[in-house]
Amino acid sequence: MTLTFLIHQSKAFWRSKNTGKSIAMRIVMGILILYLLLNVLVVAFFMDRILEKTYPNQEIIQSFNSLLLYYFLIDLLMRFQMQELPTLAVRPYLHLRINKNQLINYLSLTSLGTAFNLTPLLLTLPFLIKIILPEHGPAGISAYIIAIIGLTLTNHFFSLWLKRKVNLNAVWMLIFFGTLILFVSLDFYFNLFSISALSARIFNSLIAAPLYCIIFLLAAGIIYLINYRYLKSNLYLEELHSADVSHKSSTEIPFLGRFGMAGDLAANELKLILRNKRPRSVITMSLFFMFYGLIFYNRPDFSAYPIIFCGMFMTGIFIINYGQFMFSWQSAHFDGILVSKVRAKDFFKAKFLLFTMFSTLSFLLTIPYVYFGWRVLVIHFIMFTWNLGVNTLLVLFFANRNYRRIDLSKGAAFNWEGVGASQWILSIPLLLGPFIIYLPFNLLDYPEAGLATIGLIGLLFILSREFWMNKLILQFQEKRYTIAEGFRNE
Numbered sequence: 001m002t003l004t005f006l007i008h009q010s011k012a013f014w015r016s017k018n019t020g021k022s023i024a025m026r027i028v029m030g031i032l033i034l035y036l037l038l039n040v041l042v043v044a045f046f047m048d049r050i051l052e053k054t055y056p057n058q059e060i061i062q063s064f065n066s067l068l069l070y071y072f073l074i075d076l077l078m079r080f081q082m083q084e085l086p087t088l089a090v091r092p093y094l095h096l097r098i099n100k101n102q103l104i105n106y107l108s109l110t111s112l113g114t115a116f117n118l119t120p121l122l123l124t125l126p127f128l129i130k131i132i133l134p135e136h137g138p139a140g141i142s143a144y145i146i147a148i149i150g151l152t153l154t155n156h157f158f159s160l161w162l163k164r165k166v167n168l169n170a171v172w173m174l175i176f177f178g179t180l181i182l183f184v185s186l187d188f189y190f191n192l193f194s195i196s197a198l199s200a201r202i203f204n205s206l207i208a209a210p211l212y213c214i215i216f217l218l219a220a221g222i223i224y225l226i227n228y229r230y231l232k233s234n235l236y237l238e239e240l241h242s243a244d245v246s247h248k249s250s251t252e253i254p255f256l257g258r259f260g261m262a263g264d265l266a267a268n269e270l271k272l273i274l275r276n277k278r279p280r281s282v283i284t285m286s287l288f289f290m291f292y293g294l295i296f297y298n299r300p301d302f303s304a305y306p307i308i309f310c311g312m313f314m315t316g317i318f319i320i321n322y323g324q325f326m327f328s329w330q331s332a333h334f335d336g337i338l339v340s341k342v343r344a345k346d347f348f349k350a351k352f353l354l355f356t357m358f359s360t361l362s363f364l365l366t367i368p369y370v371y372f373g374w375r376v377l378v379i380h381f382i383m384f385t386w387n388l389g390v391n392t393l394l395v396l397f398f399a400n401r402n403y404r405r406i407d408l409s410k411g412a413a414f415n416w417e418g419v420g421a422s423q424w425i426l427s428i429p430l431l432l433g434p435f436i437i438y439l440p441f442n443l444l445d446y447p448e449a450g451l452a453t454i455g456l457i458g459l460l461f462i463l464s465r466e467f468w469m470n471k472l473i474l475q476f477q478e479k480r481y482t483i484a485e486g487f488r489n490e
Contacts, residue, residue, distance in 0.1 A: 040122050043123065047123075047126070048131055075155055079156070080163065083114060108231075128145065143210035143212070146213040146214075146216065147212075153224070158223050158227075161223070177287055261346040265347060273322075297372040304379065304442070305435070308379060311382070311384070312386065315366060318358035323396070324427075327399050331487035332407075332408065334484050335487075344473045344477060352469070379451060385459050387458070390433060391433075400475045434454050
């Protein structure tokens with residue numbers, strides 16, 4: 001039956017109208033993956049020398065063992081961000097005499113064909129052969145290989161299970177990242193817990209008792225069963241159709257329901273973000289950027305320039321990353337928007353509401369940076385007003401000139417779909433605007449006046465938003481059919 005599924009998938013691929021584009025993309029991605037795996041192999045052959053220079057006062061095996069858990073944590077993060085879920089159009093098979101176990105086994109089997117599962121062995125096997133085999137023999141190297149395979153499979157099936165859970169409820173993503181941030185904070189900032197010490201203890205035990213490697217295979221088996229049962233319990237037509245049932249967003253997000261039609265549109269777009277891979281990656285990236293200030297603020301001599309830069313990015317990362325592809329996120333149903341009873345004014349108000357909501361949340365998350373001084377918090381607030389007043393208008397201005405379609409189901413990694421000239425041009429005023437205003441005041445030794453000017457300009461644009469929004473709506477009315485045609489022709 002697995003062979004039958006593979007034949008069906010192959011026919012669906014070759015009969016698709018986008019076959020030529022898909023083949024070209026796969027060739028490019030294949031070359032890129034081979035290049036990356038070659039780099040991994042080079043690092044693997046010189047890993048013993050790298051560890052000797054990095055940890056000169058520590059045994060090579062000890063330093064290797066202490067880093068393994070860190071690697072698999074990073075591997076889990078990369079999988080969550082970049083690994084594709086295995087796909088199969090299961091609806092045509094559900095009414096046939098096909099055991100659901102066969103469908104699930106096919107999905108599980110085909111999911112294993114990813115470079116993420118090959119990388120751990122490529123990265124560690126040369127080191128194990130050069131260092132572990134001569135010192136601890138076949139039993140030692142076998143234990144390491146089995147343990148690494150077990151951890152790889154554990155990460156693989158756990159990431160698949162987690163991404164499926166996140167697709168249904170974004171709370172799981174918050175739990176996942178919250179847990180990771182907690183462990184990293186306990187390790188690096190509070191020194192209450194050491195991941196490297198735990199890693200060294202676990203893998204040192206493999207040398208003393210190689211049979212402990214079975215534990216890693218058991219962990220992989222448990223995660224596989226959890227993923228298997230989750231798939232089996234949701235492989236019903238009612239479950240598959242549940243995502244198609246529409247409700248008024250205001251009933252599900254009462255806060256947004258206060259804003260009428262604009263609130264409903266914002267709620268629907270929020271669901272679009274949380275339920276699709278590429279826009280959801282914007283949320284993930286925004287969370288990572290909340291730590292951006294730690295790169296610069298730890299330096300005792302940091303000036304206003306890095307604070308302006310970090311403040312703009314941290315409070316406006318969603319506006320910058322999500323807004324640069326506006327209205328491409330809705331390219332699949334843009335024609336439906338044009339023929340619906342949605343007013344252009346409500347459509348734009350929904351965008352401003354979404355930007356304001358995420359930017360406000362980002363600003364609140366940056367409040368702990370007050371630890372580095374009240375001036376940091378003040379500048380963050382100034383850049384918050386700049387983002388809401390100026391950058392929101394900039395991204396929507398360029399949105400009226402963006403005609404490139406985006407497939408929401410594809411991941412963001414190595415995906416340049418939707419990227420065009422407008423994104424590159426947009427980056428210039430977005431990144432340089434505040435510095436162009438601040439620089440003359442700073443050169444004249446009036447830095448505070450420069451900051452006040454940035455904040456005042458942002459505030460003026462917020463107060464006059466209605467005027468600028470009407471200008472954008474007029475442009476949208478002129479270009480809406482050109483935008484729709486561009487989305488259809490991609």
